[in-house]
Amino acid sequence: MALNRKIAYIDLSTGEFKTAPIPIEMRELYLGGRGLDMYLLYNHLEPSVDPLGPDNVLTVSAGLLVGTLASASARTHIGAKSPLTGFLGSSNMGGFFAPELRWAGFDHLVIKGKADGPVYLWIHDGEIEIRDASDIWGENVFDTQDLIKEELGDPEVKVLCIGIAGENLVRFANVMTGMKNAAGRSGMGAVMGSKNLKAIAVRGTMDLEIRFPEKALEYNQKLLEHIGSTKFAQIMQKWGTMFIYGVTNTTGLVRVRNFQLNQQVGGNIECEHIEEYALGSEGCYGCIMNCRHKYLIRDGPYAGTYGEGPEYTSQGAFGMEVGCNNFETVLVGNHLVNKYGLDTLETGSMMAWAMELYEVGILTDEDTDGLKLEWGNDDAVLELVNRIAERKGLGNILAEGPLRAAEKIGKGSIKYLIHVKGMSNLHSDERPTPSLALGIATGSRGSDHLRSRPAIDLYHLPEELLRKIYGGPKPYDGPLSSDYTSYEGKPRMVRWQEMMYEAIDCAGICKYHTIFLSPNLIAFDELSKLIYNNTGMEFSPEEIWDIADRAYTIERLFNIREGLTRADDWLVDRYFDEPTPIGLPIVRDKCIDREKFKQMIDEYYEQHGWDEDGVPRPETLKKLGLDGEPSHRL
Amino acid sequence: MEMILVVDHEKCTGCRLCEMVCSVRHTGVNNPTRSRIHVIKWPREGFELPMLCQQCEEAPCIAVCPKDALSRDPVLGRVMLNYDLCIGCKMCVIACPFGGMGIDTVIQQVIKCDLCDGDPACVRFCGSGALQFVPANRVNLIKKRDAGWKFSELMKKSLEAKN
């Protein structure tokens, strides 16, 4: 059944591997996917190792419900120590890799060591082979996948791989599958590159049993009908995540020119432009949301470019952040980062930062080798992407990620960085929205909107509805506020979303199907039913919360072991000192209040059962059964 | 009334939900190799096409079956496989021009779409409308209406451009 998938430990240095079943007790503690990955990392990684050295451990996994009748149950999770932040690295991707991994008999891969030369893993129906990849080293993401399929003689093989950015150890290189699915954040591609691991190819034909097939079909159909009936789903199906730009730019909640502005006035890169280029939409495995477009650029210098996407982050990275206002640049930029295997978000932020440095004179034409890094210079932006991936000139410095690059450049460049824990922030502006700001400041993988963002806070929902959502499954009767500029009750929202996203990542379901951008979608109750129908395991919503809490706390323990302190859960000064200059009246003249923000963090820690330094209290660890970790049960 | 399952490849998003539910409905497990429908993809071009049995009128699979295990079911408009008669020779697999006949290696039998006895699961779940189960004599009218709508949109645009 879905629960009999195995774990494989693969040592690339020796070429040895072993497989083991996953005991049901471990499922009961961590479900699978991100949760179990976190346990594995905490147990298999020695503290303080070099993230780009052979001692780093890379985990690749499929969530508990992947390939079952849930909704968009397609997620692969990838974990390691992050070469970008030095803390936890964790990233998640859709596509078709994870179900194939399960059909091949595995749920978790724990990859250690470093191969002598380029290799790829070939995993099929319970077998694992380490194969030579010297011929494909140096190939881009798309060609790599094609070449491997060709070599293995099966177009149905699914490949997860790195591009040249990962090979060149760009610290924010991603791992890709298909044309655009990316495990983007925290530099997992560089970890693969450092291990000489170019790709993992999988193909499986093994049954994945559904515990109660009829019930699962029936429940699933109702659930999908419900999801499909929401306005959110219909907007996603039509426009994809680019619709977010429309909403947030209209209000004044986007980051423009590296934090100089919070609105792109006259912005002309909204999602509707995709209609000129779109061939249709594309979904991940089992998903009815089909949030990405298939697009073709028909003429101009990039004629013939086919790609999938773009996303909100592409609009940020190749639009408002770098001062560009040309939709085609967004499309081309998206294509480039996917081809090279770069994290769009980090790439865009690094470029925007460099452009601000150029504007204030910290970087000169000499540093940029003549590249005019002026706001809105589309060609320079696209050229800079090439240089980052190839580590040429200034690109070589930017490829080191925010903090290391700032150290290399010096001259006070660090105070222009927009980051948390050495990871760049999403291209949104959180100054008017304390809840969103708290989320990025505390996220366990560094600045992040997918760890805990209560995005529905932006919708001004009535308090009764907020109470219905955030009041359970563990009781909460503190304040909740419909006003997104308020500080009231926001720590609860962040904590709740944190638990919900963690649970969903353990299950391997896509966040767009949950209470993320719509208040009407899946959360703990539905998850409990989905797990039961598909696997037969019984968990109440409260128990799922506890599992998520356990997994999130082990992430915290991991970070603390790597030296994280309370000071790392904080925003850069610009959030507190520079008020938002423009936007709708509701978001104007806003910045985060230091004192109130500090109180929010206190409250957030308190709700977690962590002390004032952010360290889980002994009784919290005991309650979650973490007092004996690392326990080496797997 | 005879119904047919029509595919509109332009709408297909390649999600493979149809494969999943087909497999689960018929076998209780999710194993795409045991599904009766497969979404064939060319990822570099963004082209995907769900392929399944076309329920042929002059079906080659019926013609080559030495045991008359295959026959047309005029009520549901499908080609039916009688497992009591089938000897597993796989001649039908060779004869079918579309890959409509498959082999389930777990139960060692040939398999084909049975239109889920008149309530196709794949159609019920397909979120994009790429799969439709419609009266056979209305198929082209539906296509005409879709094409007509596109035409009218284009006309509107060209009129707007003129004004």
Place this chain on the structure above:
Amino acid sequence: MTTGTRDKKSKRIGEVRCQNCFVRFWPEQGAERASCPECGWEWYISWSGKLAKIRKPVWESWERHLAEGKKETKE
């Protein structure tokens, strides 16, 4: 019924929500622009069949709205 969105009935489909004052309103089907009946701010609307969505502000009248907004808050 399929899980598809065809023929989905949801009263919110043709409705948009003013991003300035959060009032919900129904733009005329197919209209390229619409003004909020409550606060008067003007928005470009985009359509996908009957599905309405605010596309962006009418930037041309943006400054005027902002100036008016300022006046009101002062009063």
